Amino acid sequence: MIMSSSIKKPCVSEQEIMLARVIWDYMKLNHVCQKSDVILCMCSYDIRVADKAASLFLQGMGDWLVISGNTGKLTENLWTExxxxxxxxxxxxxxVSDEKIILETKSTNSGENVRFTHKILSEKKMHPQSFILVQKPYMERRAYATFMKQWPDALPPEAVVVTSPDIDLLDYPNEATGTLSDVISVIVGDLARIKLYEDIGFQIPQTIPDCVQKAYNDLITCEKFNTHMPL
Known part of the structure; x- marks a missing residue:
C-alpha cells in the first residue's frame, strides 16, 4: 500500500512499487559491518547517511571517519556548502570528535570519493587496510563496485563492507529525495549505471539477475521513471 504522506503519494501503482523493490533489494548488499580502520561516508543529498556513519563511529566500528563529497547533480541547488x-x-x-573527522571536499562522483580520499589519506601517511563504506540504500552495490575498482591499493574483498541507513523503500522519500516516483527514477538510473560503468572500466563487474533486468525493462517503459538515466 502506498503511504498516506503527501511526499509518498505520487501516481505510482502497486505493480511499479513491486518492480522498484526488486531493484532496491538487489542494490543492497546486506554486508555485516566489522571493526575497520576507516568509515568512509560518501555524501549526497541524504543527511541520513551522515547519521548512519556517525552512529557506526560512535559504536567504535572505525578509527577514523572520512566524509567525502563536494556537490553533485542532486545537491547543486540544495546547499551552498x-x-x-x-x-x-x-x-x-x-x-563525533572533530579530531577524528577527515574531510574530502572536492569530489563530485563516487569514483572521485574513492580516489580523492586515497590521496588525502596518503598525504597523511595513512594506509588503511579495512573500510566500512556508508551510502544510500540503493547505492550500496555501486559504492562497493566503484571502491574495489578505484582504490589504488590492493585490498581483499572481505576488507571492504558497505552499509546504509536501515530504511524501507516506502519510508525513504522525504523533502530532500522528492516523491516516491522521484526515488524510483533515481533507482532505475543507478541500475543503468551498473552495466555502463562496468563497460567503461569505472566499476568491477556485477551480475544482474534476470528478475532485476526485467524489473528495470518494465519500469523504463514509463516516462516518469526516465529522469535520472545516464547521458
Whole structure:
C-alpha cells in the first residue's frame, strides 16, 4: 500500500512499487559491518547517511571517519556548502570528535570519493587496510563496485563492507529525495549505471539477475521513471 504522506503519494501503482523493490533489494548488499580502520561516508543529498556513519563511529566500528563529497547533480541547488561540510557538522552534532573527522571536499562522483580520499589519506601517511563504506540504500552495490575498482591499493574483498541507513523503500522519500516516483527514477538510473560503468572500466563487474533486468525493462517503459538515466 502506498503511504498516506503527501511526499509518498505520487501516481505510482502497486505493480511499479513491486518492480522498484526488486531493484532496491538487489542494490543492497546486506554486508555485516566489522571493526575497520576507516568509515568512509560518501555524501549526497541524504543527511541520513551522515547519521548512519556517525552512529557506526560512535559504536567504535572505525578509527577514523572520512566524509567525502563536494556537490553533485542532486545537491547543486540544495546547499551552498560542500556536502562534506554539511555532513561533518551533523556528525559533530551527534557526538563525533572533530579530531577524528577527515574531510574530502572536492569530489563530485563516487569514483572521485574513492580516489580523492586515497590521496588525502596518503598525504597523511595513512594506509588503511579495512573500510566500512556508508551510502544510500540503493547505492550500496555501486559504492562497493566503484571502491574495489578505484582504490589504488590492493585490498581483499572481505576488507571492504558497505552499509546504509536501515530504511524501507516506502519510508525513504522525504523533502530532500522528492516523491516516491522521484526515488524510483533515481533507482532505475543507478541500475543503468551498473552495466555502463562496468563497460567503461569505472566499476568491477556485477551480475544482474534476470528478475532485476526485467524489473528495470518494465519500469523504463514509463516516462516518469526516465529522469535520472545516464547521458
Amino acid at each position: 560542500p556536502e562534506a561540510i554539511i555532513f561533518a557538522e551533523r556528525a559533530r552534532q551527534l557526538g
